[in-house]
Amino acid sequence: MPHDTPAHKRILIKLSGEALMGDDAFGINQAVIGRIVGEIAEVARMGVQVAVVIGGGNIFRGMAGGAVGMDRATADYMGMLATVMNALALADAMNKTGLTARVMSAISIDQVVEPYVRPKALQYLEEGKAVVFAAGTGNPFFTTDTAAALRGAEIGAELVLKATKVDGVYSADPRKDAQATRYARLSFDEAMTKNLGIMDATAFALCRDQKLPIKVFSIFKPGALKAVVMGADEGTLVHV
Ligand SMILES: Nc1ncnc2c1ncn2[C@@H]1O[C@H](COP(=O)(O)OP(=O)(O)OP(=O)(O)O)[C@@H](O)[C@H]1O
Ligand SMILES: O=c1ccn([C@@H]2O[C@H](COP(=O)(O)O)[C@@H](O)[C@H]2O)c(=O)[nH]1
Numbered sequence: 001m002p003h004d005t006p007a008h009k010r011i012l013i014k015l016s017g018e019a020l021m022g023d024d025a026f027g028i029n030q031a032v033i034g035r036i037v038g039e040i041a042e043v044a045r046m047g048v049q050v051a052v053v054i055g056g057g058n059i060f061r062g063m064a065g066g067a068v069g070m071d072r073a074t075a076d077y078m079g080m081l082a083t084v085m086n087a088l089a090l091a092d093a094m095n096k097t098g099l100t101a102r103v104m105s106a107i108s109i110d111q112v113v114e115p116y117v118r119p120k121a122l123q124y125l126e127e128g129k130a131v132v133f134a135a136g137t138g139n140p141f142f143t144t145d146t147a148a149a150l151r152g153a154e155i156g157a158e159l160v161l162k163a164t165k166v167d168g169v170y171s172a173d174p175r176k177d178a179q180a181t182r183y184a185r186l187s188f189d190e191a192m193t194k195n196l197g198i199m200d201a202t203a204f205a206l207c208r209d210q211k212l213p214i215k216v217f218s219i220f221k222p223g224a225l226k227a228v229v230m231g232a233d234e235g236t237l238v239h240v
């Protein structure tokens with residue numbers, strides 16, 4: 001049921017890297033990032049503490065075509081560096097809207113961004129700053145979905161919001177199967193057993209074990225982020 005005030009005090013948003021491209025073929029579209037940041041700023045102004053894990057799919061993925069033939073770990077480090085670029089762009093746009101943003105990286109790149117230090121991240125959140133977590137988990141063979149589950153659990157987020165290109169979890173990938181139907185809610189076990197490809201199994205398992213629910217919703221739908229934060233029936237809830 002929707003609330004008059006935010007339903008959550010601290011949230012972790014997993015923002016798809018690909019969403020930052022808009023209709024472009026690659027990279028970062030400033031108009032798109034500006035609109036997304038506007039929506040994030042709106043919930044932050046309501047007093048919600050906001051942390052973001054940003055993906056890298058708009059630039060490089062360790063498993064994608066551009067990495068064919070490469071050593072997997074090397075390709076994954078390139079993917080993590082791609083997320084650092086996105087994090088810098090996101091924080092820059094946040095700072096321009098009046099939010100104070102801090103980027104923290106899971107891999108050392110000290111001349112560019114500060115390292116991830118959990119107590120410091122918690123301090124920033126308490127101070128009302130938006131924290132953008134870059135470089136995923138810092139380890140190859142993982143994804144930024146798993147980083148979202150990990151950081152969400154570490155900072156004590158009440159909800160992971162997977163802000164993506166589709167408006168929820170479907171019985172099959174809705175971009176490939178027009179007959180796919182959307183779930184309003186489902187359990188982590190169902191999502192894993194049915195092998196629903198919206199998030200990887202490591203991320204689902206970590207959230208399940210930590211009893212950290214996930215809301216999957218479309219970042220392209222204006223107002224959807226605020227609706228989720230207000231507790232409205234938006235997207236798909238994945239729960240224990
Ligand atoms: N069962 C399913 N329900 C909904 N979406 C699904 C499903 N299976 C696969 N997908 C696909 O998963 C995609 C999720 O993509 P998203 O870009 O958010 O993930 P990502 O790869 O973690 O992010 P990034 O773009 O940063 O790499 C959707 O666009 C959708 O096409
Ligand atoms: O913990 C992590 C997170 C990410 N990677 C690599 O980065 C890219 C981009 O991340 P997405 O989650 O696909 O947006 C990913 O394909 C991996 O190559 C990683 O190695 N470890």
